Amino acid sequence: MKADPAARFQRVTQVARRATISRWRAACVATCLALCAPASCGDEKPGPSDTDAADSCTGEGDSYKVGLSKTSNAASFTVELVDANPAPPGVGTNAWKLRLKDGGGNAVVGAIVNINLYMPKHRHAPAGTVGADRGDGAYDVTDLNLVMPGLFDVTVEVTAPGHMTDSAQFQFCVGRKGD
Ligand SMILES: [Cu+2]
Numbered sequence: 001m002k003a004d005p006a007a008r009f010q011r012v013t014q015v016a017r018r019a020t021i022s023r024w025r026a027a028c029v030a031t032c033l034a035l036c037a038p039a040s041c042g043d044e045k046p047g048p049s050d051t052d053a054a055d056s057c058t059g060e061g062d063s064y065k066v067g068l069s070k071t072s073n074a075a076s077f078t079v080e081l082v083d084a085n086p087a088p089p090g091v092g093t094n095a096w097k098l099r100l101k102d103g104g105g106n107a108v109v110g111a112i113v114n115i116n117l118y119m120p121k122h123r124h125a126p127a128g129t130v131g132a133d134r135g136d137g138a139y140d141v142t143d144l145n146l147v148m149p150g151l152f153d154v155t156v157e158v159t160a161p162g163h164m165t166d167s168a169q170f171q172f173c174v175g176r177k178g179d
Pocket of ligand 1: 119122124148150
């Protein structure tokens, strides 16, 4: 059988991709194992050293408060974090209420709101989600999944009628639930 260079290239690419994915996965698993290494893993109240191991980003990122607001990169919007559950943001499923305003302070309605996640220290991007339009500039995010402890960049990408797509970033150091 004649070797097909295109097929061979595809196979090599696939193998390389798979290797990248498995390396990525291994790094992730290693991180999780390191976090769960203490015998106390699963305890309700981790000790101080355990907590440090859990986040390794203490003091970094935004300090959560009700009404924390960010201006988008091109200053088209402000994105206000009106409410968060849990507060501050924690590992697992998070529910956020956002309020969007344009540069003139008017409610942004009918926008497509994508929430993108990235963990800068782990260098991977967990799956994000979307915000549901509740009218009058209010958008509900019900299933923001912060999959593990660590530093998260939470990018709110807004595409609204009459505006260029623009993004605002929050950054949170996420600890274990109950921290
Ligand atoms: Cu991670």
